[in-house]
Every structure is written in structure tokens, then in C-alpha cells.
Amino acid sequence: KNQVEQSPQSLIILEGKNCTLQCNYTVSPFSNLRWYKQDTGRGPVSLTIMTFSENTKSNGRYTATLDADTKQSSLHITASQLSDSASYICVVINTGTASKLTFGTGTRLQVTL
């Protein structure tokens, strides 16, 4: 069964600190992996997209890594800001015409003063 597991479930950090969120998946065959940011009550917004041949992708202070061999990904946030407080969702997409998306349950990040 295709699954995406994220850890931790929630995280509280001080403003200015770095943090790393984890994503493990069993989706096969693999097409690409995406990290989304979702503010409370809003739709998810894409942060990064990576194919199996890419092992790192940055978007400002967000850096995603991918190890397709171990089926693990991480999202690193540098110098966190209060506006980073949100849920971060890992999504893995399989190949083929069915275009099946498998979502993780997300990590809820709170950045405090």
C-alpha cells in the first residue's frame, strides 16, 4: 500500500532557529515528491518539487532533500520566521496516467518569539 509518513507530528521552535522535517514514503513507482506549506484554513501552496534524479532543491530559506534509494525526504528551514508557522505536507506522486497523489498527514510547525 502506498504510504507517506511524516515526522514529527508537531514542532515548536524559536524564531531564528533552524529545523528539519522528515518524510518517508513507500509509493511505487515513484514520479516526483513535493513539499507544500499550508497556512491554517487555507489551501496548500507548493514549496519544492523533486524528481528521483534530484537530491536537493531550494526555495529561499527552504531546502528539500531526496534520497530515492532509501525513500526519504527532508525539508530544512533556515532562520525561521513567525510566518513559517504552518503545516508542511509531503506529497508523493506515482508514475502513469492515474497520477495518484499520496499525502502525508503533515508536520505542524509553530515558530515563537
Add this chain to the structure above:
Amino acid sequence: EAQVTQNPRYLITVTGKKLTVTCSQNMNHEYMSWYRQDPGLGLRQIYYSMNVEVTDKGDVPEGYKVSRKEKRNFPLILESPSPNQTSLYFCASSLFPHRAYDEQFFGPGTRLTVL
């Protein structure tokens, strides 16, 4: 502006009263999809559509119907809503999500409460 719109944004209804949540995109996307999001469960796919007149079940299709008569619109229909369909619903669209770098855009969400 490229966007996915949903209406209504908030809806409170009673058990058994048919309702439709509309979804529209202005990006000429082939693929559209509906999700529900519940606490602790993340986003779960209800139905998706690869193109006009082509729809397929996602992970949790029971109690829902969809149609895709035009490329831009993908309404979600609850023929006889029940309280367990109380949830936050998102519509999304993209060209082809299995193709790398095809961005998937989400609507703003519809919060549905069924009493």
C-alpha cells in the same frame, strides 16, 4: 490571475439536503481533483478527473459524485449529506501531476458542516 475558485467557502446544512460545491480553474488544466481534510488524517482524495468526461474514484469516494462537462469546472455533489461528511474540502488542478514540475494549484477551501 491564475487561480482555482471554490464556492461556497462556508456552508452549514442538514442531513439529507443535497448540495453542490463548485470548483473552477482558469488555467486550462487537464487534471482536477477534490480532497477532504480532517484533523489527524491529512488530505484524502475523493475524486479526480484527467480530462472532460473522464473521472475516477480516489481514496474516499463514498457519498460523493462529480462531473466534468467542461474543462474549467469540476463540481462536487453530495446527494444526501451526512454528519461524517463534515470536513474541509479542497479542489485542485494541474496539467499532469505525474509530470515533474507541473504545479498543482489548490483552491481556498470549503468548510462544510452537516448537522
